[in-house]
Amino acid sequence: MSYPTDSALVVDDTGTAERLASGVVGLGLVTFVFSLLGLTQIVTEETAILGVGLYDFLAVGLLLMGVATVGLGVGSRVGVFNTTPDATPGAVTAALFGLGGFVVAGLLASQLLGFGTLGWLAVASLIGGVTFVGVALAPEDIGSTLPPGLAAIVVGLLIVGGILTPAFAWEPEGFSATLTGSMAIPLALSVTSLVTMWAGAKAYEGYGSTGRQTAAYLLVGINAVAIIAVLVGLLLFIASKGVGPAFQGFSLVPFEWPFVTNGYSFRPEVINGVFPAIVGTIWLVIGAVITGVPIAVAAAVFLTEYAEQGRFVGAVEIATNGLWSTPSVVYGLFGYAFLVPRLGGSTSLLTGMLVLGFMLLPLCLITSREAIKAVPDEYRDASAALGVSQWETIKSVVLPAAMPGILTGVILGVGRIAGETAPILLVMAGGLRDDAPNVLGSFEFTSAPPFVANDALLQSAPALPYQLYATITAGVSAENATEFGWATAFILLLVVLSFYAIGIFSRLYFRRRLNS
Amino acid sequence: MTETTTQDTDRSETAGASSDSQTRSQPGAGTESTPETWTDYEFEGEPKMAVSGLDVYYGDDQALDDISIEIPEKSVTALIGPSGCGKSTFLRCLNRMNDRIRGANVDGTVTFEGKNIYQEALDLVELRKRVGMVFQAPNPFPKSIRDNVAYGPRKHGKVRTDFLAKLTGRDDSEREDEIVERSLKQAALWDEVKDRLDDNALGLSGGQQQRLCIARCLAVDPEVILMDEPASALDPIATAKIEDLIEDLAEDYTVVIVTHNMQQAARISDQTAVFLTGGELVEYGDTDQVFEDPQSQRVEDYITGKFG
Numbered sequence: 001m002s003y004p005t006d007s008a009l010v011v012d013d014t015g016t017a018e019r020l021a022s023g024v025v026g027l028g029l030v031t032f033v034f035s036l037l038g039l040t041q042i043v044t045e046e047t048a049i050l051g052v053g054l055y056d057f058l059a060v061g062l063l064l065m066g067v068a069t070v071g072l073g074v075g076s077r078v079g080v081f082n083t084t085p086d087a088t089p090g091a092v093t094a095a096l097f098g099l100g101g102f103v104v105a106g107l108l109a110s111q112l113l114g115f116g117t118l119g120w121l122a123v124a125s126l127i128g129g130v131t132f133v134g135v136a137l138a139p140e141d142i143g144s145t146l147p148p149g150l151a152a153i154v155v156g157l158l159i160v161g162g163i164l165t166p167a168f169a170w171e172p173e174g175f176s177a178t179l180t181g182s183m184a185i186p187l188a189l190s191v192t193s194l195v196t197m198w199a200g201a202k203a204y205e206g207y208g209s210t211g212r213q214t215a216a217y218l219l220v221g222i223n224a225v226a227i228i229a230v231l232v233g234l235l236l237f238i239a240s241k242g243v244g245p246a247f248q249g250f251s252l253v254p255f256e257w258p259f260v261t262n263g264y265s266f267r268p269e270v271i272n273g274v275f276p277a278i279v280g281t282i283w284l285v286i287g288a289v290i291t292g293v294p295i296a297v298a299a300a301v302f303l304t305e306y307a308e309q310g311r312f313v314g315a316v317e318i319a320t321n322g323l324w325s326t327p328s329v330v331y332g333l334f335g336y337a338f339l340v341p342r343l344g345g346s347t348s349l350l351t352g353m354l355v356l357g358f359m360l361l362p363l364c365l366i367t368s369r370e371a372i373k374a375v376p377d378e379y380r381d382a383s384a385a386l387g388v389s390q391w392e393t394i395k396s397v398v399l400p401a402a403m404p405g406i407l408t409g410v411i412l413g414v415g416r417i418a419g420e421t422a423p424i425l426l427v428m429a430g431g432l433r434d435d436a437p438n439v440l441g442s443f444e445f446t447s448a449p450p451f452v453a454n455d456a457l458l459q460s461a462p463a464l465p466y467q468l469y470a471t472i473t474a475g476v477s478a479e480n481a482t483e484f485g486w487a488t489a490f491i492l493l494l495v496v497l498s499f500y501a502i503g504i505f506s507r508l509y510f511r512r513r514l515n516s
Numbered sequence: 517m518t519e520t521t522t523q524d525t526d527r528s529e530t531a532g533a534s535s536d537s538q539t540r541s542q543p544g545a546g547t548e549s550t551p552e553t554w555t556d557y558e559f560e561g562e563p564k565m566a567v568s569g570l571d572v573y574y575g576d577d578q579a580l581d582d583i584s585i586e587i588p589e590k591s592v593t594a595l596i597g598p599s600g601c602g603k604s605t606f607l608r609c610l611n612r613m614n615d616r617i618r619g620a621n622v623d624g625t626v627t628f629e630g631k632n633i634y635q636e637a638l639d640l641v642e643l644r645k646r647v648g649m650v651f652q653a654p655n656p657f658p659k660s661i662r663d664n665v666a667y668g669p670r671k672h673g674k675v676r677t678d679f680l681a682k683l684t685g686r687d688d689s690e691r692e693d694e695i696v697e698r699s700l701k702q703a704a705l706w707d708e709v710k711d712r713l714d715d716n717a718l719g720l721s722g723g724q725q726q727r728l729c730i731a732r733c734l735a736v737d738p739e740v741i742l743m744d745e746p747a748s749a750l751d752p753i754a755t756a757k758i759e760d761l762i763e764d765l766a767e768d769y770t771v772v773i774v775t776h777n778m779q780q781a782a783r784i785s786d787q788t789a790v791f792l793t794g795g796e797l798v799e800y801g802d803t804d805q806v807f808e809d810p811q812s813q814r815v816e817d818y819i820t821g822k823f824g
Contacts, residue, residue: 378655382729384616385651386668386736387644396671397657514658515716 017081024068024200027061031193034058038186045166045182055185059159065196066152072203073145085140085207097147098132140207148199155192242490245483259487263434274488279436280461285418287353292360293410300368305394324362331359332423349461352428360413371405403510411503418496421465428460437461464492554811555800564589564770570624572605579605580795592771594781597791603774607742611647648738652745654725656717661709664717665696668736695735703731704761723754743773759784782807790815
């Protein structure tokens with residue numbers, strides 16, 4: 001143990017402790033990545049490196065990590081390593097480790113040693129309590145390294161010793177799910193490696209506040225990277241399933257992309273496509289934006305610039321937030337019960353547009369209000385002092401300055417509604433079709449009010465998300481329904497991403513106009 | 517008193533007060549009862565703006581207490597005093613910017629060329645066109661330099677450069693260019709920005725931004741320019757430029773300036789009004805006289821730094 005009275009301001013020697021700790025963190029990262037791959041079944045227990053099973057490899061690594069971590073803690077305590085630990089790792093750490101001890105001991109006692117309910121509860125509580133008290137009372141170096149190190153050693157030994165094998169299966173009573181060894185092993189590996197890395201990162205900086213900061217950075221960083229990895233994994237998964245069928249018959253010169261340019265013709269010799277559904281989705285989004293966004297922005301202007309901040313505004317705010325969290329199927333039901341009977345009596349593209357417009361309204365209202373509130377009052381004062389009326393000020397100063405924020409709301413909202421299925425199911429429901437809705441070409445002028453008619457708007461039209469649902473789940477007769485569905489999902493993803501791209505570029509344009 | 521709103525002000529009283537002789541003194545209701553105030557100031561000509569019996573409340577707090585003052589035309593009037601004494605509030609009464617502050621209650625009369633500006637029939641847009649304002653912190657719009665200067669004339673319909681105007685051949689682009697050039701020259705900014713009129717105004721330095729704000733104010737041809745500590749956020753060189761500019765402006769415009777900086781007031785102003793804590797106007801007179809021979813002991817203490 002060493003508590004130096006004069007801590008060095010500059011520490012540049014890379015000692016044994018630092019090397020050991022970075023080894024722990026590096027090994028931990030490798031174990032963590034592979035165990036995540038194991039959880040997603042990309043690698044399995046059959047994967048072997050140099051004739052040795054992958055999990056055995058990882059388990060040996062975990063064992064080494066555990067030993068090194070314990071060594072780091074004890075070394076710091078007995079004064080081998082020059083560190084600056086605090087008096088205690090803190091109550092939160094103690095509580096979490098106590099909980100971890102409870103879970104590990106409980107699982108070991110009930111699953112391996114075969115204790116009854118009372119028995120494993122007693123063992124788990126004992127171990128958990130001892131861990132909690134021990135960690136809470138121990139100095140920081142011991143308290144934050146011993147529990148993770150020991151856990152890593154135990155898990156490593158279980159796997160290496162052949163006790164926790166892929167053949168292991170646990171069926172918790174009351175659950176119909178089974179935890180098999182091929183899931184349990186990577187799960188145990190990932191959790192223990194993560195906690196041990198945390199301890200290693202603390203040890204690397206010699207504990208204390210720098211140690212805690214580095215350890216926290218490590219966890220937060222891994223978290224961020226893991227989320228991005230999940231996202232990318234998801235996209236790649238859909239792409240890998242969908243690209244094949246979506247690009248069937250694709251050629252660049254002459255340009256042919258049957259899946260995108262064909263309708264669904266029910267003829268075996270033609271490649272079926274989703275063109276009508278793409279057009280339907282685009283019309284839906286355009287219609288929803290035209291209905292929802294102007295009302296939302298106008299309401300936001302009124303609530304922020306004109307209305308007295310009081311009960312009325314508060315009530316509107318609560319109503320808006322409520323609307324935003326209303327499930328989409330409720331919107332659909334409203335459209336089905338209220339709009340459909342009033343707009344031609346059958347499901348139609350127009351009702352779909354209106355319902356999605358209502359869904360877009362609350363989010364756009366909330367974000368537009370925030371954007372308008374964020375415009376500095378100096379602009380309004382300057383404009384008023386020049387003798388410019390309030391409405392002119394809003395039009396030519398406030399709204400342009402709030403535009404990027406307003407567009408952010410529109411982008412988010414469009415992302416939500418473009419993939420919405422439930423309301424479409426109720427108010428628009430168009431099946432597999434060969435022809436796209438011809439909205440522009442269907443406008444007709446009539447001699448009687450309302451002087452304009454549009455058949456395409458009043459007929460049901462297909463949309464990508466609904467078509468996806470229909471082909472995969474509802475068993476609408478289609479050959480290769482699953483492949484067709486994956487390809488549809490891929491195209492839906494592309495369409496939504498292109499809406500995002502349009503939104504982001506227009507936001508960039510407005511932002512540049514404000515700043516350059 | 518707090519119940520009285522601006523609409524209740526008796527206008528006939530003002531009309532009587534401002535139809536006096538050429539050279540006039542401002543007795544001020546409190547002169548005899550409270551001998552600590554010296555606000556008589558005699559000058560030639562009609563006052564451009566006259567204030568009498570002005571009380572301002574923010575909720576229950578009184579910010580200004582019975583202020584009476586007359587501001588001569590084409591001169592620089594400095595308002596000085598410690599923080600929180602109400603000089604900015606007073607300034608904002610002169611173009612009714614206080615209307616924009618919730619809970620502000622103005623009582624009394626303020627006349628502009630003999631007309632009460634706190635009457636219901638007043639056209640706020642017209643008033644603020646003729647009584648312009650420059651704020652403490654530079655506040656250009658996030659637009660190009662040209663758009664900033666031309667903002668007022670465009671919004672007032674004095675120049676039309678939009679698509680429709682171009683289509684119908686009533687394009688005022690040349691006139692707009694003239695206004696922009698004249699205003700920027702008056703604000704001593706033309707030489708620095710003439711090659712980049714279409715750049716964003718936020719790219720200018722703080723001093724340039726403030727002169728741009730002055731140019732923006734000048735572009736609508738005001739008669740009175742109110743300045744609320746226009747140089748307090750600027751460095752000494754930019755401040756010197758603004759001060760030179762104010763002295764030049766006083767040849768054509770009536771300038772009323774609030775400042776914390778007593779040397780600045782002494783350098784640039786023709787007459788000085790000293791506000792002291794509690795929202796009272798304690799002394800008003802010729803700048804040299806106020807600074808060299810103040811009649812009030814409190815003002816002398818304030819100016820010599822014995823009391824902040």
